[in-house]
Amino acid sequence: MMNELSEDTNTARHKFTLFVSGMSVNSGHAIENLRRICDQYLKDNYDLEIIDINRDKEQAGIHQIVAIPTLIKHEPLPKRTIIGDLSDSEKVLKILTLIE
Amino acid sequence: MQKETIPPTFIFPKAPTGVDGLDEITDGGFPKGRPTLICGGAGCGKTLLSMQFLIKGITDYNEPGVFMSFEEPSDDLTLNVKSLGFDLEKLKADKMLIVDHVRVERSEIEEAGEYDLDGLFIRLGHAIDSIKATRVVLDTIETLFSGLDNQAILRAELRRLFHWLKQKGVTAVITGERGEATLTRQGLEEYVSDCVIVLDHRVIEQVSTRRLRIVKYRGSTHGTNEYPFLIDENGISVLPITSLKLDNEVSSDIVSTGFAGLDEMFNMGGFYRGSNILVSGTAGTAKTTIGSYFATEQCKNNEKTIYFAFEESPQQLVRNMKSIGVDLQKYLDNGTLQIHSSRPSLNGLELHLLTLRKLIKEFEPTTIIIDPISNLISVGSDHEVRSMLVRLIDMLKVNNITALFTSLNKQHTDTLRPDLAEESVSSLVDTWITVRDMEGIGERNRGIFIIKARGMGHSNQVREFIITNNGLELLDVEMGPQGILTGAARQSFKNKKTISDIKLQNEISRKDREIERKRKVLEANIEALKNEFESAEEELSILKATEELQKEMSSKKK
Structure with a gap:
């Protein structure tokens, strides 16, 4: 039963937006960390949009971005927002319900 | 020839607040190009004061402004200040004002790893640049502390923010909730050290009074007292307590x-x-x-x-x-x-x-x-x-x-x-x-x-x-x-006086009559004496005549 549920969440297609700021250290880490997680748990089953708010400043306001980096998971619902360089993989996975 | 030199008097650059009375206390306004901290308890007028600073800057001094609200959504703000006669919509449409509501909801945000507040910086920077704002309000930035966990990052980032604001050269107003032992809950006064203003709302014997005090103002003279202020249909007005000098002009009219x-x-x-x-x-x-x-x-x-x-x-x-x-x-x-x-x-x-x-x-x-x-x-x-x-x-x-x-x-x-x-x-x-x-x-x-x-x-x-x-x-x-x-x-004095007057009058007329009588007596006496004298004279002349006669007679006898 539990397995089925986790299978279910794992199979649903994930949609992410990652907000970064230029070439900042944290932004770089976040991109790396996210890629690693996705490749491991959501292989080819995710869409990732990376927005550099330095270039696309309007977006920061539209998405209520305060901290950088910010990861927003749009799908599957519920929408979640994670800030930080995602170095705490375990926490990230928990939040994204990729592990129990 | 000696050249006359006038010692240059340095005038600290200030941004007039346009708040009635506050400019007098601060000797011209908030420090230009520097952050000012306004702190106070709930409902003491922080938001209003900062909003008025922005709006007056736009309407009176043609300085565009950015209002970054961490508490109230833009629409609420618009409505709140509308009752005080400020039309935010119009100013926004005129590209003189940007209101940005920064929403940080703890329940919606998870933290995983290191981050910074670049998002905030970029939003603010973008807003400032897009209307060439020279005034900025951050109301109330401390909300971030309740929304985000990592205090160490927040403090470092705030320090960076105020530094950045200074570099930008904008006159910033930061509001902060009053803390128990410190001026603000999160000790913002450590970061913003140029000008700190404390607002206070007290109720003494059922009468409420709002007061304002300038705790510090680097590089400028300022009034140090507590000044009462008033919020009415025209916004805030502060009352300078005493003028320092007694040198007003006098009239001899x-x-x-x-x-x-x-x-x-x-x-x-x-x-x-x-x-x-x-x-x-x-x-x-x-x-x-x-x-x-x-x-x-x-x-x-x-x-x-x-x-x-x-x-x-x-x-x-x-x-x-x-x-x-x-x-x-x-x-x-x-x-x-x-x-x-x-x-x-x-x-x-x-x-x-x-x-x-x-x-x-x-x-x-x-x-x-x-x-x-x-x-x-x-x-x-x-x-x-x-x-x-x-x-x-x-x-x-x-x-x-x-x-x-x-x-x-x-x-x-x-x-x-x-x-x-x-x-x-x-x-x-x-x-x-x-x-x-x-x-x-x-x-x-x-x-x-x-x-x-x-x-x-x-x-x-x-x-x-x-x-x-x-x-x-x-x-x-x-x-x-x-x-x-x-x-x-x-009245009685008057009456008495009248009576005594009459008495006196009577007395006088009585005396008059007496004199008259006396005169009459005198005259009668004079008449009598005269008569006596006359009779004596007559007697004498008779005697003389008799003697004459006798002489004649005797000479005849001779």
Whole structure:
């Protein structure tokens, strides 16, 4: 039963937006960390949009971005927002319900 | 040739706040290009003050502004300040204002790893750049602390933010919630150290007063006191407590008191223009009447007058004065007179003072009557009242307004000197008139005298006056053997005098008659003596004739 549920969440297609700021250290880490997680748990089953708010400043306001980096998971619902360089993989996975 | 050098006086660059009175205290406004911290408890007007700073910057000084709200959504803000006459929508449309609501909801955000607040920086920077803003408000940035966990990052980022704001050269206002031991909950004052203003909202004896204090202001002089401020339909206005100098211009013009007899008691025939007059007295001694007299006299001369009545409604005052032949309605109608009535307990002292100030600014009167000032005294403590009166009188002097205050005394029977209640006022006023009851045998008379009149000789007599249907009437001085007489004593003295006059008259005529009689007796005596003399003379001549005859006879015999 539990397995089925986790299978279910794992199979649903994930949609992410990652907000970064230029070439900042944290932004770089976040991109790396996210890629690693996705490749491991959501292989080819995710869409990732990376927005550099330095270039696309309007977006920061539209998405209520305060901290950088910010990861927003749009799908599957519920929408979640994670800030930080995602170095705490375990926490990230928990939040994204990729592990129990 | 020696070149004249003028030492350059450095003027600290400031951004005028446009908040009534605040610019005076801060000597020009907030530090230009630097952050200013405004802190205070909930509902003390932080948001409003900062908003007013922005809006006035736009409307009065053409400085575009960015309002970054961490608490209220943009729409709410617009609505909130609309009631105060600020139209944010229009300013936004004109590209003079950007309102950005930063929403940080703890429940929606998870933290995983290191981050910074670049998002905030970029949003702010973008907003500033897109309208070339020179003023920025961050209201209330501390909300971030409740939304985000990592305090160490937040503190570092805030430090960076204020540094960045300074580099940007924008005049920033940061608001902060008041903490228990510190000025702000998160110790923002550590970061913003150029100018810190504390707002406070206190309720003392059911009367609430808002106050403002400048805790520090680097590189500038500033008032250090607590200044009361007021939020009304025009936003915030702050009241500078005391002007530092006593160097207002003085006038030697004389204005009539409107009370003919009273004019005569002053050597110059009235009050100096711009002076303060205190009319004190116990209940029912015609203080209001004297005030109204002065008001009508001033109105007659086309001097704008405001009458603050703390005891009567305007209608009541007009009616009552009509009964003694004083027509206030006429001047109300032609606009030279305004009557403002309110209960003194309606507001705190400061609010009254601010109301006064506002009215003075709007109406520009040359005369003000406050009836009675002692009612205000009941609102606050001695100290507060005194400081408020100093401020009031300062304000009136600066505007060269002639002011007449009435003051109600407690009943006093044994001394001519009025009671201590107006000790506080007495040293401040220029002219002090006392009206008092003079109780005698079964009656009460009104007496008026001048205690002091700065810069003017004056009568030292206690003059009696009466109120008739035609108004006030000062009676002539009646000097009795024991001093000045009033009322029934005056009457009985008069009667006695008449009686004694008649008596004297009688006596005189009696004496006259006696003399007449004496003269008659004398004349009769003279007549008798004359007759006697005549008869003696006759006898003598008879004798002489006889002797002559005998001589003749004897010579014939020879």
